[in-house]
Amino acid sequence: MKIAIMGAMPEEVAPILEKVGSYKTVEYAGNRYYEATYRGVELVIAYSKIGKVFSTLTATTMIEHFGATKLLFSGVAGAISPSLKVGDLIVATKLSQHDLDITAFGHPFGYVPEGSVFVETDKEMIEMSKEVAASMGKSVQEGIIATGDQFVANEERKNWIGSTFGADALEMEGGSVAVVCSALNVPFFILRAISDAADMDASFSFDEFLETSAKESAEFVMNMVDKI
Numbered sequence: 765m766k767i768a769i770m771g772a773m774p775e776e777v778a779p780i781l782e783k784v785g786s787y788k789t790v791e792y793a794g795n796r797y798y799e800a801t802y803r804g805v806e807l808v809i810a811y812s813k814i815g816k817v818f819s820t821l822t823a824t825t826m827i828e829h830f831g832a833t834k835l836l837f838s839g840v841a842g843a844i845s846p847s848l849k850v851g852d853l854i855v856a857t858k859l860s861q862h863d864l865d866i867t868a869f870g871h872p873f874g875y876v877p878e879g880s881v882f883v884e885t886d887k888e889m890i891e892m893s894k895e896v897a898a899s900m901g902k903s904v905q906e907g908i909i910a911t912g913d914q915f916v917a918n919e920e921r922k923n924w925i926g927s928t929f930g931a932d933a934l935e936m937e938g939g940s941v942a943v944v945c946s947a948l949n950v951p952f953f954i955l956r957a958i959s960d961a962a963d964m965d966a967s968f969s970f971d972e973f974l975e976t977s978a979k980e981s982a983e984f985v986m987n988m989v990d991k992i
């Protein structure tokens with residue numbers, strides 16, 4: 765078994781590498797991949813860079829080139845659900861791409877032929893996350909995450925995404941990672957800690973809480989590794 769632990773930004777992966785301690789750095793396909801053994805488990809760790817294209821490349825590389833057999837994503841997200849506040853954790857039950865749009869042909873938002881609006885995450889790891897949350901004394905919300913190639917800082921856009929996809933949170937990589945892992949038949953788990961409310965103050969909130977929220981998510985994901 766080899767577990768991929770992925771983020772999008774250096775701040776999302778830094779707390780993982782700190783926890784792991786020692787690792788080998790491999791340069792490949794315009795990115796850096798960190799190989800380590802953590803409590804007897806083989807890991808490959810990387811941040812993809814932001815957005816669906818970079819995250820697709822990294823998720824595919826971690827599986828196809830580094831041989832990952834499970835993938836855990838750790839990062840931050842913007843809240844849509846009013847029940848999600850800065851620092852809260854959300855586990856994705858399924859993900860969509862909110863900026864995928866061929867509605868001109870009568871298709872629903874997020875759908876293209878031979879694709880699907882939603883990709884579901886691994887149910888076993890969702891169950892495992894409940895045990896981890898209990899052991900940490902943390903409450904973790906399960907919900908739908910919508911992904912798009914835009915930093916959302918607009919109440920109207922946020923609410924449209926919420927109502928169109930039933931999404932509880934939004935970000936820029938999970939939906940593409942989901943397509944990759946599903947196509948390659950690799951169980952995957954997407955965890956995000958809230959950094960902002962995807963409203964007009966989002967960029968300021970993101971800047972203020974990125975580091976602390978990323979650490980929250982990373983701590984949880986590393987506890988997941990212990991259970992896998």
Ligand SMILES: CCCCCCN(CO)Cc1c[nH]c2c(N)ncnc12
Nearest residue numbers: 840841842914915916935936937962
């Ligand atoms: C330098 C700017 C980096 C933005 C990267 C944000 N990540 C993308 O995965 C998560 C995220 C947190 N809040 C968001 C929001 N309001 N809209 C989109 N994505 C997010």
